[in-house]
Amino acid sequence: MKSRLDCIPCFQRQALEATRFATGDEHVQEQVLREVIHSLSGLDWKVSPLELAYGVHGIVRRVSGENDPYSDVKQRCNDAALRMYPELRKMVDESSTPLLTAVRLAIAGNIIDLGMGTKFDIKKTVVSTLKKDFRIDDFSKFVRTLNNSTNITYLADNAGEIVFDKLLLETILKEYDIEKILFAVKGAPFINDATLEDAIYAGLDQLPGIKFIGVGIGNGSEIEYSSEKFADILAASDIVISKGQGNYEAFSSYKEIFFLLIAKCPVIARDIGVKVGDIILKYSSKK
Amino acid sequence: MKSRLDCIPCFQRQALEATRFATGDEHVQEQVLREVIHSLSGLDWKVSPLELAYGVHGIVRRVSGENDPYSDVKQRCNDAALRMYPELRKMVDESSTPLLTAVRLAIAGNIIDLGMGTKFDIKKTVVSTLKKDFRIDDFSKFVRTLNNSTNITYLADNAGEIVFDKLLLETILKEYDIEKILFAVKGAPFINDATLEDAIYAGLDQLPGIKFIGVGIGNGSEIEYSSEKFADILAASDIVISKGQGNYEAFSSYKEIFFLLIAKCPVIARDIGVKVGDIILKYSSKK
Numbered sequence: 001m002k003s004r005l006d007c008i009p010c011f012q013r014q015a016l017e018a019t020r021f022a023t024g025d026e027h028v029q030e031q032v033l034r035e036v037i038h039s040l041s042g043l044d045w046k047v048s049p050l051e052l053a054y055g056v057h058g059i060v061r062r063v064s065g066e067n068d069p070y071s072d073v074k075q076r077c078n079d080a081a082l083r084m085y086p087e088l089r090k091m092v093d094e095s096s097t098p099l100l101t102a103v104r105l106a107i108a109g110n111i112i113d114l115g116m117g118t119k120f121d122i123k124k125t126v127v128s129t130l131k132k133d134f135r136i137d138d139f140s141k142f143v144r145t146l147n148n149s150t151n152i153t154y155l156a157d158n159a160g161e162i163v164f165d166k167l168l169l170e171t172i173l174k175e176y177d178i179e180k181i182l183f184a185v186k187g188a189p190f191i192n193d194a195t196l197e198d199a200i201y202a203g204l205d206q207l208p209g210i211k212f213i214g215v216g217i218g219n220g221s222e223i224e225y226s227s228e229k230f231a232d233i234l235a236a237s238d239i240v241i242s243k244g245q246g247n248y249e250a251f252s253s254y255k256e257i258f259f260l261l262i263a264k265c266p267v268i269a270r271d272i273g274v275k276v277g278d279i280i281l282k283y284s285s286k287k
Numbered sequence: 288m289k290s291r292l293d294c295i296p297c298f299q300r301q302a303l304e305a306t307r308f309a310t311g312d313e314h315v316q317e318q319v320l321r322e323v324i325h326s327l328s329g330l331d332w333k334v335s336p337l338e339l340a341y342g343v344h345g346i347v348r349r350v351s352g353e354n355d356p357y358s359d360v361k362q363r364c365n366d367a368a369l370r371m372y373p374e375l376r377k378m379v380d381e382s383s384t385p386l387l388t389a390v391r392l393a394i395a396g397n398i399i400d401l402g403m404g405t406k407f408d409i410k411k412t413v414v415s416t417l418k419k420d421f422r423i424d425d426f427s428k429f430v431r432t433l434n435n436s437t438n439i440t441y442l443a444d445n446a447g448e449i450v451f452d453k454l455l456l457e458t459i460l461k462e463y464d465i466e467k468i469l470f471a472v473k474g475a476p477f478i479n480d481a482t483l484e485d486a487i488y489a490g491l492d493q494l495p496g497i498k499f500i501g502v503g504i505g506n507g508s509e510i511e512y513s514s515e516k517f518a519d520i521l522a523a524s525d526i527v528i529s530k531g532q533g534n535y536e537a538f539s540s541y542k543e544i545f546f547l548l549i550a551k552c553p554v555i556a557r558d559i560g561v562k563v564g565d566i567i568l569k570y571s572s573k574k
Contacts, residue, residue, distance in 0.1 A: 009297070009300045034328065
């Protein structure tokens with residue numbers, strides 16, 4: 001999807017928030033904001049929000065001298081989610097529809113999104129997401145596709161959230177004949193997005209048949225979001241499960257992807273055709 | 288008060304919102320945003336938010352070609368408040384503490400603030416503000432000062448809200464020996480702030496002893512916010528009642544002003560030492 005004008009001030013807000021995780025020095029914060037503004041001024045604003053975001057957070061890293069401003073908060077999110085895991089596991093095990101419950105929980109985990117601000121309540125979100133109606137509900141298509149799949153590509157989103165993703169994948173592995181999982185994390189720190197380190201910390205590496213790949217834009221990632229190679233990987237997958245807004249921004253025009261997310265940003269909600277706060281399990285058959 | 292870094296993206300959001308009131312043309316919206324960014328880049332960000340805001344909204348007016356983008360919405364706010372007036376009047380008349388009720392309602396009216404976004408619920412705010420504890424409560428000082436006053440300078444804030452201000456002034460006139468009121472409105476359209484036209488539409492001109500003055504920064508206002516002349520007017524007043532965040536931004540360092548507002552912006556809330564959503568009746572004795 002393309003950026004909208006609303007993204008321009010929003011990225012500045014995000015840059016400021018990211019810099020404040022890195023340093024309390026207001027001079028550095030102002031320098032970051034001025035450089036971000038200067039950089040955005042020179043750009044075409046029609047590119048994907050993700051492209052703009054990578055530029056913005058590159059400036060945060062360079063000017064603040066901190067390669068991973070969200071490091072501590074990511075750790076706290078991982079730990080909080082891991083503490084919840086036994087209880088979440090129990091919810092799935094005791095559910096009469098374990099896959100649906102695991103899908104709902106994986107969507108609930110998407111509330112852990114520091115790019116959207118620092119205020120969220122994961123426990124409340126779990127409770128509400130278990131009861132809430134999907135605004136877009138392609139669950140039956142999801143089940144049919146899993147039935148015909150032996151491999152999954154899973155586009156992860158945030159640290160902490162990946163504990164919920166682990167639970168979904170475990171549930172899928174139990175019910176369906178999946179042999180291979182390609183779990184795509186960020187190839188380098190980017191906001192509070194999960195990296196390989198987070199995935200291992202959350203125990204994703206213990207799932208049978210799982211492999212990891214580091215994606216991103218520049219920043220030393222193994223594979224570029226918009227590369228042909230990545231498009232080939234997606235096309236070769238029996239099923240692609242995409243978590244969160246960032247992956248929607250990058251892949252909304254690809255075909256045959258299941259997008260699982262909470263719409264948190266008005267620009268993305270509008271692109272999907274839903275409201276902020278809505279929960280989505282959307283099958284994209286566009287190309 | 289000084290601006291903070293958070294104000295910089297927030298003004299861009301506000302400029303975009305203002306431009307969208309003026310035109311649906313996305314090219315014009317982008318041009319405004321780019322000019323606002325260019326202008327902000329060249330400025331010292333330590334000046335008052337109000338100074339930055341006047342520059343930003345000047346660009347909106349010039350580029351959009353619309354001198355008063357909020358004209359329609361202001362009209363709707365005035366009409367909505369006027370429809371509520373009989374009911375509000377009754378609340379004050381039936382109250383065992385009419386002045387306190389009128390003060391609370393005047394603060395509730397401050398929720399009508401398009402600068403902070405377009406979502407607010409005036410009826411809900413009335414109900415909650417009547418019950419809520421003041422976070423800063425200088426009501427007894429307010430009563431004492433009124434007892435020793437024969438004239439009032441009243442710094443108005445927004446269209447619609449001034450209907451609530453009228454009710455407060457009527458209540459004061461009934462209970463105290465006030466001979467003169469100087470009611471300061473904006474000298475020219477600025478966001479949804481009340482102008483003389485709004486004040487007359489709301490019936491403020493029917494209050495005995497009332498005079499009006501148009502304040503602002505540039506833009507053809509009778510008197511500049513930061514002028515000595517205005518400082519002299521404030522100093523000569525027995526009591527100064529200031530409504531809303533904009534007047535707090537402009538006059539927080541003046542002595543002997545009563546600030547009545549709902550803290551809606553995190554930067555202002557922090558400056559006052561309260562939380563977003565708090566209601567304030569603050570006597571400022573600084574200088």
